[in-house]
Amino acid sequence: MFTGDDSLKVLASVIPAALCLVIWKLWNMHNYNLRDRTCSLPLPPGSMGLPLIGESLNFVLMGADFYRNRLKSYGSVSKTNILGHPTILVLGAKNVRKILMGxxxxxxxYWPQNIRTLMGEGTVSHSEGPVHKKRRKSIGKAFNHAAMSSYLVESQDIFRYYIKRWCSQAAVLGFSECKKLSLRFACHVLIGFKVSEKEVEELIELYTVFADGLFSIPLNIPGLGFHKGMIAREKLMMKIGEFLDRRKDWDGVPDALTYMMKLSEEELTRTELKEVVMELLFTGHVTSGSAACSLLFFLGKNKEVLDHIVDELRQHNIDGDEGKITLEEIGKLKYVSNVVKEVIRIAPPVGGGFRKALKTFVLDGYQIPKGWTVAFSIREAQENSNSFPDGDKFIPDRWDALTTEREIFFPFGAGRRMCVGKELGKLMLKCFVVELAINCRWDLLNEYPVFEEMPVPRPIDGLPVVFFSIRKLGT
Ligand code: HEM
Incomplete structure (x- = not known):
């Protein structure tokens, strides 16, 4: 017999299920209503995930695989909801380029508020319009030909210092060493300081906590990543303030800071200037450090590529004995350039980014509604493009056959937000390859490390490496 108790039990299970269904329907209706009704084109296919949180958990936990799965399920343009924002995922070189150039x-x-708060409103990445243009122009002056030549001389000393240290140790962790090398290089070029090893380590520690804060839940509660990131930010700003004070009587080679300080007399507050310096040191060392570590990995694993580099250096009489390499000589090293391109194609330090749609526009026959977030993947575009057959394989020679790069390769972005440190980053990596090839050899202790791809590519085991010197390096 069906009793009153039984009916209550049925109701107790049916009501939550019905409620879930209603919430689900309302959520989908809400998302459907976010389309631009004045546009006759449909929204892209996709899933908006669970009510309120959307697909945020998948996005955070799956990293780069999130984009790969979406490509398989829905193609190059799809819709989703990330961190409460209706979002269009954009994949494929042609589409990504349209976004970058647009x-x-x-x-x-577009940057989430927690990242804006941590980085600060004075930064190049967060400035807009004429202010953005002026800041970029001013920093760009620090990367003219004369300035780059002078950086090259100094940078070789920095690379040799590290290579000598690595060769004297039983084994080193490639990832953290490359980060230190890149930060020291960035400090020297960008703010004109030869920082001590102790200062480098202190800065790396602060920047690591700061970076964790950028990718954590945006709640300023003691103990949580964002709060720790804010404390690291204060310490970094203090340290950079000290650097600025020490620079008052500067008479060295003009560096990025010299140009920024000139600008600051006109319109940057001291806080904004400190924020820009913090940003340049951060973006500069994190990206280049990751790429330098990927170089160690790919050259360590593909010894024939290293042999080919050595041949090219011999052809150009570059052996390290004849003093330092010049910008002109670096410019002639075609194969070295291919190697660097291939590394940042296969392991791009900046895997993608975010934008906000300013107006409704069309991509692949779908509407991209005004106000929606647009998330694009540089990594996927460079991995899956038809222009790069066997895209997951490290093949530096592929670059000989490519006639045009602009449309298919953008590890430094493109358009108005293209990386301000592009030339510096490339120069640093080429110079690192040359110094490695003429001074040492190395063995990877793990030839099959697992790489995390976000926020920057990094081997989970830190890339343990043993170095051997092949020529005597000065002190
Ligand atoms: C291998 C090294 C590097 C790579 C692969 C790289 C990549 C990128 C990419 C893809 C963007 C554009 C992001 C977007 O469109 O949202 C970017 C922007 C930026 N990069 Fe780099 N970068 C590198 C080195 C550097 C260095 C050395 C510096 C410092 C001098 C730097 C400073 C910046 C800044 C300030 C921006 C923001 C530009 C703007 O918003 O106008 N980067 N970078």
């Missing part, structure tokens, strides 16, 4: 006409730079 800055200010179709889209605008």
């Amino acid at each position: 800055e200010t006409s179709l889209v605008a730079s």
Whole structure:
């Protein structure tokens, strides 16, 4: 017999299920209503995930695989919801390039509020319009030909210092060493300081906590990543303030800071200037450090590529004995350039980014509604493009056959937000390859490390490496 108790039990299970269904329907209706009704084109396919949280958990936990799965399920343009924002995922070289080149006409730079708070509003990445243009122009002056030549001389000393140290140790962890090398290089070039090893380690520690804060839940509660990131930010700003004070009587080679300080007399507050320096040191060392570590890995694993580099250096009489390499000589090293391109193609330090749609526009026959977030993947575009057959394989020679790069390869972005440190980053990596090839050899202790791809590519085991010197390095 069906009793009153039984009916209550049925109701107790049916009501929550019905409620879930209603919430689910309302959520989908809400998302459907976010489309641009004045546009007759449909929204892209995709799933908006669970009510309120959307697909945020998948996005955070799956990293780069999130994009790969979406490509398989829905193609190059799909819709989702990340961190409460209706979002369009954009994949494929042609589409990604359209977004990058559409800055200010179709889209605008967009950063979640926690990242804005931690980085600060004075930074290049977060400035907009004429202010953004002026800041970029001013920093760009620090990367003219004369300035780059002078950086090259100093940078070789920095690389040799590290290579000598690595060769004197039983084994080193490639990832953390490359980060230190890159930060020291960035400090020297960008703010004109020869920082001590102790200072480098202190800065790395602060920047690591700071970076964790950028990718944590945006709650300023003691003990949580964001709060720790804010404390690291204060310490970094203090340290950079000290650097600025020490620079008052500067008479060295003009560096990025010299140009920024000139600008600051006109319109940057001291806080903004400190924020820009903090940003340049951060973006500069994190990206280049990751790429330098990937170089160690790919050259350590593909010894024939290293042999080919050595041949090219011999052809150009570059052996390290004849003093330092010049910018002109570096420019002639075609194969070295291919190797660097291949590394940042296969392991791009900046895997993608975010924008906000300024108006409704069309991509692959779908509407991209005004106000939606646009998330694009540089990594996927460079991995899956038809222009790069066997895209997951490290093949530096592939670059000989490619006639045009602009449309398919953008590890430094493109358009108005293209990386301000592009030339410096490339120069640093080429110079690192040359110094490695003429001074040492190395063995990877693990030839099959697992790489994390976000926020930057890094081997989970830190890449343990044993170095051997092949020529005597000065002190
Ligand atoms: C291998 C090294 C590097 C790679 C692969 C790289 C990559 C990128 C990419 C892809 C962007 C554009 C992001 C977007 O469109 O949202 C970017 C922007 C930026 N990069 Fe780099 N970068 C590198 C080195 C550097 C260095 C050395 C510096 C410092 C001098 C730097 C400073 C910046 C800044 C300030 C921006 C923001 C530009 C803007 O918003 O106008 N990067 N970088």
